[in-house]
Amino acid sequence: MSDRIGFLLNGAPVSLPAGTSPTMTLLDWLRGPAGLTGTKEGCAEGDCGACTVVLEAADGGRAPINACLAMLGQMHGRAIRTVEGLRGEEGGPHPVQRRLAEADATQCGFCTPGIVMAAWAQAREGGDPHEALAGNLCRCTGYRPILDALAAMQDDRAPPPVLPVAGTACFTAEGQVFHHPASLAELLRLRAAHPAALLLAGGTDLGLLASEHRQRPAAVIALDAVPELQACTGDAAGLSIGAALPYGRLLPWLDGGLAPFAALLRRLGSRQIRSLGTLGGNLGTASPIGDALPVLLALGAGLRIASARGERACAVEEFLTGYRRTTLAPDEVILAIRLPRPAAGEILVCEKLSKRHDQDIAAVSGAFLLRVEAGRVAAARLAFGGMGPMAARARAAEAALTGAPLARPAFEAAAAALAQDVAPLSDWRGSAAYRLAAAQGLLRRLHWRIARPDLPLEVHAL
Amino acid sequence: MTAHPAPPQAAARGMGAALRQDSALKHATGEARFLDDLPEPPGLLHAALALSPVAHGRLAPLDPAPALALPGIVAVLRPGDIPGRNDIASAGSNEPLLAEGMVEHAGQPLAIVVGMTRDAALAGAAALRPEIAPLPAILSLEEAIAREAWVMPPQEIRRGDAAAALAAAPHRLAGEFRAGGQEHFYLEGQIALALPGEDGEMTIHSSTQHPTEVQHIAARVLGCPFSRVTAVTRRMGGGFGGKESNASWVAAAAALAARHTGRPVKLRLSRKADMAATGKRHPFLYRWQAGFDGTGRILALDATLAADAGHSLDLTAGVVFRAITHALGCCDVPDVALRALACRTNTVSHTAFRGFGGPQGALLIEDVVHRVAGALGQPPEAVRARNFAGGENGAETPYGQALEGALIRRVWAEAQRDADWSARRREIAAFNAAHPTLRRGLGSMVLAFGISFGQMHMNQAGALVHVYTDGSIRLNHGGTEMGQGLFIKVAQVVASVFGVDVDRIALSATSTAEVPNTSPTAASTGSDLNGWAAHAAASAIRGRMAAVAAAEWGVPAEEIAFAEGQVTAGGNRAMEFGELARLAYMQRVSLSATGFYRTPDIHWDRAAMRGEPFFYFSYGAAAVEVAVDLLTGEHRCLAAHLVQDCGRSLNPAVDLGQVEGAFVQGLGWLTCEELWWDAEGRLRTLGPSTYKIPGSRDVPPVLRVRLLEGAPARSETIFRSKAVGEPPLLLATAVWNALKDAIGTDRLDAPATPERVLMAIRGG
16 A cells, blocks of 8 residues: 655645656656646756756755656655745745846746746855856856846745655555655665665665656665654764765754865755755765765765664775775665764865866865874875776875975875876766876865965865 | 946837846746647657667668567657658758668667657667667768868868968968867757648647748658648747757657657657757867968968868858858958868767857967967967958958958957956966966957858848737747847837837747748847848838828828827827727728848859858957966856947847857857767767856856947948847857966867866976
């Protein structure tokens, strides 16, 4: 007996008919059965933002998401607002909609509904306007009028929704079962019983199966309703981050010495991606270009991994074993990430090189943790992504730095040694030669970051 | 970001007013319907394409069985199912809709699979297993040149004796560089909905810049007269040239499926299929030799511009024509030989893209100027100015059309002043001397862009205007709305003729049934051509209405005035516009008229490669600043000051949007948008996750755009305005120039990705 997927849509409760595929994308459902065609499909891969809708949280927060990547089962218990759900006080267009129109911020208009929703979220959430727009491509305007409109927007003070209570549920459709456990015990039981089921954290990677590849996975276990996986706690030594906590909700925790990690995560995908995407997902997919992985390696992060058999701890470095391979057993889930803070005297630097600054996948990423004592590099942990089959530490480069005087020759030596550590590929993100040269450049830049903290050292700092 | 004051000529509501795009608010509320948003007709079927995974090979007849075995598959259409001709060529011939016997590029359509649902059709297409015996493929321009593989004969524009002038020149340089292609990345992908009717009729809703070509090619594929096919376009979610010829075959495929099944069929390409199967901006390879003197005067230029046409002609003839007619930009070179090669490769057939070869052409002279400047130790802008057409130099292009030297000098002087160029130069020098790892650079660009279709016959347009008896007005013309603001501009023209508010004009979808035999909305000519055609239609009605009023009041028709919704004569006679419309009807006077326009005074001699093919030139200038990280190749445009000549702007808000949007699109072409084909000739950047168009942060934080003031067009254009769609894309060339300035390199291929910049810094 299937439960029914239920959520709030533009403030009104919706209960989907039994038999609705739980892996149908929210976008397909909106444009099809719901008849709401204001939300557009531009790419079906979560990059263009034409399908942006907003998840309204009980605390009033607004999280824009790509409706093309979100599966209906994931939406259970959520509150969704689409462009049709924005109205002004007199029932006419919402001020956000008016302002964009009046600013000449639309030309062809196909991206506009998505930009409206990103802007509506931004009006409440605030922050860097480029960050708010990183997930929304516009091919016509050149963005200037959109940014002008964004700068003039104010929160409409609309009250938060009262979210439906969603307990453990299971949605079935022809040939499909979608588990939506609401407790850790239930999750571990399901995981043991269905080791072949796909674990769905944010779905920003897995969502492509449904969206772009039009597949209907047979079994899915969604992680978003398990409280333990959503928790974050912190102390002076570090953070314990629930594996399914979306990046967007992790960011406020990354303060002090972890601020460079926060700055990096603000370039991971877009707000839409960060509203759903999770650190656990980044680890689980174990992509060689996962943005967060070098940072976890440099900081010496550890994992808590759970199964019905019990719990175990594992360093991230041991967890990653190869190209998209990990030590996660078929009955296990990642419970939490233990992220140490840089200690006093330690410097954390996080780097990412891509063709476009925002919302691009790294050609090369790097994370460097240096301990400096008495003008020498007392310890160095250097980790790179995009430089081999998996994110990994650069041991030869580390050795070249460790113990050396904090001066340019040591970093030149590390850059030279790096060639022994890495085996990059050539592809559309960069040639092997470029990747090596650029990664060496990051080590040289590391020197200047320490030697000349007074200088802007990135073009985006100018 | 800065606000932009409206130019002084802007009136509140009429001609020259900064009115919004006609659908702006509907875009923002989601009410504006794009093709895929239309309510679906009962019985609708969906189509999907099977595409070739191989760049070149012999194709065995395709077995439909694997698709037909799947649930929900209605039909698998192969070349033999085409009742008319399997030919979707827009200009040449023999460009198949579905590959027959041979495949010529990866991504080429092989079959159309029709299903009950889109997912069924996609699954069916994916299930097909084409048998292709691979043949050697031509995958590079160098190889095509070596094999003399052309899609059309080389073209050449000559003046004087370039070889002799080169030999005699005090200094000589040679250069080679390349510019990549560009994916249009219209946010709305290609889509068509075909509805079969009675008596062999077919109505096709298409996201197209060229409804007439949709009509023609669908009729050719269906084997029916043009009169049986109606193509309709209300709006596109972006076009940029990508829906000039490519929309036609998508529409024809939908029409074929609709004819075959007798049911409505929608074909919406996935983003990946769209990027694999549709053409892009032509990549170019350039080789040149220049002779110059010690003052920087370029005396001779011999250059070859090789365009990657892909596997077929498509619109390449026009693209290379525009490339060689724009290869000297705003400059004069006395002795030139410019050759354009249209290379045939086993790649998707490249097509129109905003600028249509003009941006690629202009890179040539900019590269020469950069190198000459480097050789002489002069700034590039000084060398360019030394060679500006007009003044002490010749004013005629090598093909015999005069440029306006005064405007060239004026736009550059204004951009230089706006940017405070000399002060920036000093500040940048100081910064560069002090910073260990970052370098700033300055770059400029001055453009001269010829306006008119290179194909003379295409410079015509039609319009249809109805006035109803309540005084409301319906406007239709051959131009299509892709976001560029054409509909509001033409409505403003009609409103000004009738002296009414623009809100009185009802805009309607472009349709081959209303205005026939139209040209594509392309070559920046949309408002020039359709504005005049609509003006003619409205003026004809206005003339008839004026005669009615004159007779009613017993005054000469010349005394009748139309303004502010009123019709008046002298100071004491007035009636509402609608009242006069009703009176005209009662007197059995027609209130409907067609209008027609043909661009005057243009001509081209194909044999001599001479003439005056452009009605006029648009001019513009840019001064930009960039920063480069020497360690990583990362770079960023920090400031851009743009001056664009729009004549007397029909709508400064729309024109400003065109300038900004074109600049950023050009910035993408030259810096971050990289098409990456693998060794087997398959494009691997098939979506926005791998193909990176500019995002908001890539727009320079200082972006100041001015429309040139007090410069009405000298040609008799509509209200002395000038076209604006394409020219400002060339302004982004300043960014490429600035990057070269920052890193001090001779050669920097485009797109100048961080990788190319870093490798250029490292001398590789």
